[in-house]
Amino acid sequence: xxxxxxxxxxKIIEKRQSVAFWCNPISGHATLYWYQQILGxxxxxxxxxxxxxxxxxxxxxxxxxxxERLKGVDSTLKIQPAKxxxxxxxxxxxxxxxxNTEAFFGQGTRLxxx
Amino acid sequence: QQPVQSPQAVILxxxxxxxxxxxxSKALYSVHWYRQKHGEAPVxxxxxxxxxxxxxxxxxxxxxxxxxxQSSLYLTASQLSYSGTYFCxxxxxxAQKLVFGQGTRLxxxx
Numbered sequence: 001x002x003x004x005x006x007x008x009x010x011k012i013i014e015k016r017q018s019v020a021f022w023c024n025p026i027s028g029h030a031t032l033y034w035y036q037q038i039l040g041x042x043x044x045x046x047x048x049x050x051x052x053x054x055x056x057x058x059x060x061x062x063x064x065x066x067x068e069r070l071k072g073v074d075s076t077l078k079i080q081p082a083k084x085x086x087x088x089x090x091x092x093x094x095x096x097x098x099x100n101t102e103a104f105f106g107q108g109t110r111l112x113x114x
Numbered sequence: 115q116q117p118v119q120s121p122q123a124v125i126l127x128x129x130x131x132x133x134x135x136x137x138x139s140k141a142l143y144s145v146h147w148y149r150q151k152h153g154e155a156p157v158x159x160x161x162x163x164x165x166x167x168x169x170x171x172x173x174x175x176x177x178x179x180x181x182x183x184q185s186s187l188y189l190t191a192s193q194l195s196y197s198g199t200y201f202c203x204x205x206x207x208x209a210q211k212l213v214f215g216q217g218t219r220l221x222x223x224x
Contacts, residue, residue, distance in 0.1 A: 033212065035214075041216055041217070042116070042201050042214040042215050042216045042217045043156065043201070043214045044214075045211055045212065045213055045214075048210065048211050048212070050210075055210050055211065056209075056210065056211040058211075091155065091156070101161070102146075102158040102161065103146070103158065103203075103212060104158070105155035105156050105157075106155060107154070107155050108155060
């Protein structure tokens, strides 16, 4: 079974630039999560999708972050414009159904804003 | 609300035992445990779905005390491969989102 795919693995940008991350969840997984993990901290949920609908985006900085999940499959997370404090690993995860099942994580995208 | 984990860090010798606690100020619906090694993605360990439930495989087990709104992860006779950061994730009653604690760094020395 193929895992959660994310790209790119690494990205370095200057502050005020824009950046986009892509995630392809495990086939058939209805729930997709985007987490931000700052070095030394736990993953912070940015947005959770159920199919192509948003379940929770209460911690997504909507003035600069946006996310979409086209046709309930792939997802893109965008930051525009980036700030220094956005430097983190962005993890995408997916699970098979809503509720209490295992979430599978991708390798993440390490973003450095300089 | 983010669950709170304790301790923040543990250093053990191989073969020793460890307990990691996870507590929440909100009523918990379920608790998820993950381990993350440096530079890698979190890996699922187990889910506890109801109060009083206990689970385990190999020498890693966990319990869920619904009344105390806390869960504990037990690592018995620790191995070098157990090193990493352990995260608990929780879902509260009525909430769908999965929220993680700040993590507990476990170091196992030979």
